[in-house]
Amino acid sequence: MIDxxxxxxxxxxxxxxxxxxxxxxxxxHTAFWEFWMEVHPEKSETITQARLLLLGLKNQPxxxxxxxxxxxxxxxxxxxxxxxxxxAQFRLPFWSRIAAVVVLGAxxxxxxxxxxxxxxxxxxxxxxATPMAESTxxxxxxxxxxxxxxxxxxxxxxxxxxxxxxxxxxxxSGDKREVFLTxxxxxxxxxxxxxxxxxxxxxLVTRVLGTSFTIKTYTDExxxxxxxxxxxxMVFSLSELKKSEKIANYHLQSLYLLPNQQATFERxxxxxxxxxxxxxAIVTQPVETPNFTFENTxxxxxxxxxxxxxxVNISYDADLMKNCSVTAPLGNESLFVKLDIICKTxxxxxxxxxxEIVISSRGxx
Amino acid sequence: xxASQIQQEEALLWERLKxxxxxxxxxxxxxxxxxxxxxxxxxxxxxxxxxxxxxxxxLLIWQKKGxxxxxxxxxxxxxxxxxxxxFKELQKQQLRASEDYFEQLELADSEEAVIIxxxxxxxxxxxxxxxxxxxxxxxxxxxxxxxxxxxxxxEIAEVMHINRQSVANLLHxxxxxxxxxxxxxxxxxxxITWNG
Numbered sequence: 001m002i003d004x005x006x007x008x009x010x011x012x013x014x015x016x017x018x019x020x021x022x023x024x025x026x027x028x029h030t031a032f033w034e035f036w037m038e039v040h041p042e043k044s045e046t047i048t049q050a051r052l053l054l055l056g057l058k059n060q061p062x063x064x065x066x067x068x069x070x071x072x073x074x075x076x077x078x079x080x081x082x083x084x085x086x087x088a089q090f091r092l093p094f095w096s097r098i099a100a101v102v103v104l105g106a107x108x109x110x111x112x113x114x115x116x117x118x119x120x121x122x123x124x125x126x127x128x129a130t131p132m133a134e135s136t137x138x139x140x141x142x143x144x145x146x147x148x149x150x151x152x153x154x155x156x157x158x159x160x161x162x163x164x165x166x167x168x169x170x171x172x173s174g175d176k177r178e179v180f181l182t183x184x185x186x187x188x189x190x191x192x193x194x195x196x197x198x199x200x201x202x203x204l205v206t207r208v209l210g211t212s213f214t215i216k217t218y219t220d221e222x223x224x225x226x227x228x229x230x231x232x233x234m235v236f237s238l239s240e241l242k243k244s245e246k247i248a249n250y251h252l253q254s255l256y257l258l259p260n261q262q263a264t265f266e267r268x269x270x271x272x273x274x275x276x277x278x279x280x281a282i283v284t285q286p287v288e289t290p291n292f293t294f295e296n297t298x299x300x301x302x303x304x305x306x307x308x309x310x311x312v313n314i315s316y317d318a319d320l321m322k323n324c325s326v327t328a329p330l331g332n333e334s335l336f337v338k339l340d341i342i343c344k345t346x347x348x349x350x351x352x353x354x355x356e357i358v359i360s361s362r363g364x365x
Numbered sequence: 366x367x368a369s370q371i372q373q374e375e376a377l378l379w380e381r382l383k384x385x386x387x388x389x390x391x392x393x394x395x396x397x398x399x400x401x402x403x404x405x406x407x408x409x410x411x412x413x414x415x416x417x418x419x420x421x422x423x424l425l426i427w428q429k430k431g432x433x434x435x436x437x438x439x440x441x442x443x444x445x446x447x448x449x450x451x452f453k454e455l456q457k458q459q460l461r462a463s464e465d466y467f468e469q470l471e472l473a474d475s476e477e478a479v480i481i482x483x484x485x486x487x488x489x490x491x492x493x494x495x496x497x498x499x500x501x502x503x504x505x506x507x508x509x510x511x512x513x514x515x516x517x518x519x520e521i522a523e524v525m526h527i528n529r530q531s532v533a534n535l536l537h538x539x540x541x542x543x544x545x546x547x548x549x550x551x552x553x554x555x556x557i558t559w560n561g
Contacts (some may be wrong), residue, residue, distance in 0.1 A: 008541075009540070009544045010537055010540035010541050010544060013510075013540055014536060014537075014540070022405060049544065049548055052493070053434030053540070053543065053544060053547065054491070054512070055490060056489065056490045056494065056497070056511070056512070056547075057493075057497070057508060057511075057512035058512050059490050059496055060403070060494060060497065060509060060512070060513045061491075061494060062399055062403050063402065063403055063412075064398075064399060064403070064412075066404045069395065069398045069402070070395065071397060072398065073391055073394040073395050073398055073418070074391070074419070074421050075420070076391075076393040076423050076424065077394070079420075079424065080387055080390060080424065080427050081387050085431055104469055126372075137556045288390060
């Protein structure tokens with residue numbers, strides 16, 4: 001029989017019988033300790049402390065949730081099942097980080113909507129993709145007879161139809177994530193505002209502005225189709241990209257796609273056609289990502305949005321600027337790049353005075 | 366009785382796994398993932414690294430399924446390889462990274478542990494965990510293996526490659542330190558609340 005009367009807190013905590021009592025699954029031990037407490041009222045504080053300590057130790061917080069576990073396990077099982085016919089042995093994405101899912105449109109039956117490419121200036125050149133020149137490249141081609149989902153180094157995925165392939169650098173090092181696509185791929189992109197995601201497909205470049213996007217490309221044919229279910233996507237031609245790299249302040253001719261829109265790119269004349277997808281879906285915006293898409297938006301609204309999103313104060317003459325409005329597809333650029341673009345479109349200037357942004361403008365017609 | 370039922374079920378799963386059943390493999394992986402992950406978090410905040418190591422270890426189990434003895438203490442075995450591999454990886458990284466690695470780690474850990482809860486038991490547990498994270502690393506590890514993973518002192522000794530006496534000492538000292546810090550500040554907190 002153990003003499004518990006000399007026990008300290010730490011001794012109780014490591015005592016098996018005591019632990020069983022705290023756990024509450026053993027009537028036998030419960031009876032023993034309840035009796036013991038009656039006999040040793042002087043130990044009640046020690047016992048209370050030991051109980052608390054034990055409870056805390058047993059309930060150490062876990063650092064991983066159920067979803068994450070099942071996805072990781074699913075990935076491992078898949079690796080085992082397939083004994084990996086593909087080279088891409090990457091981790092499954094953390095799905096809860098993926099804000100939206102992208103679905104490919106069928107490419108048929110869409111109607112012409114707009115032929116006017118949107119011009120965007122003010123984007124820093126570093127934000128625009130440069131052709132890849134990294135040493136370790138991974139190529140995943142789907143030689144099976146069904147779809148295959150490849151996981152990219154950042155956890156994003158591409159579902160490849162049969163005969164399609166993607167290539168990318170092994171680690172996505174550098175300031176952007178670049179993927180080359182041949183065939184048809186359905187992308188689910190993990191949000192990373194610091195590293196824009198680019199897909200190069202033939203002569204078309206697709207840049208993900210927001211959290212997610214959708215692409216479909218035809219290889220043999222003279223066109224590429226990009227369809228968006230949710231998210232914000234910018235498309236432009238490779239030649240435009242190259243021009244913008246050579247010429248300073250070049251206005252990149254690009255097309256901006258919103259949910260349920262798709263663009264068809266004709267390689268021969270480098271023209272874009274924008275249309276609605278065949279089956280528009282309900283769009284759910286990810287809560288945490290503010291939408292910076294402005295279409296004829298009054299300037300007050302624009303500034304209010306920036307103010308809220310970045311927590312900065314923007315001071316401007318509301319009366320003088322009441323006629324100003326902004327049309328600009330902004331995404332995850334930095335605040336100052338956004339301000340650059342906004343100011344350029346309305347012919348205003350901004351400066352930073354301490355913690356405040358001050359806009360100067362002569363108003364708009 | 367319940368415990369033996371679980372054991373039986375698990376033995377059955379292992380038999381199926383050994384026969385090449387991927388579903389059983391998935392089930393077993395699910396059962397151990399959290400324990401292994403949370404153990405990994407004791408050494409690094411790099412979640413991806415931990416996942417990589419766990420993935421390797423589980424794949425190793427699959428590869429070596431023919432050689433697994435179902436009577437062996439699998440949990441112990443898994444904890445051991447996760448620990449060894451993680452150490453190896455971290456050593457590699459530490460050669461590259463700065464010296465104050467562990468200091469950074471502890472800061473990040475405490476941030477994570479600040480759980481604001483209105484429920485008192487919950488907040489006490491959260492507070493205790495803050496103190497737990499301020500303990501020396503090896504004491505933390507022993508307390509984790511003992512109470513969270515329910516290992517015996519002998520098993521802990523095996524996982525950590527130390528002798529049984531060291532385990533007992535680490536355990537005892539860790540608990541004493543934790544008790545002192547926890548109840549001192551809790552008492553202080555109560556006094557402040559009472560005065561205010």
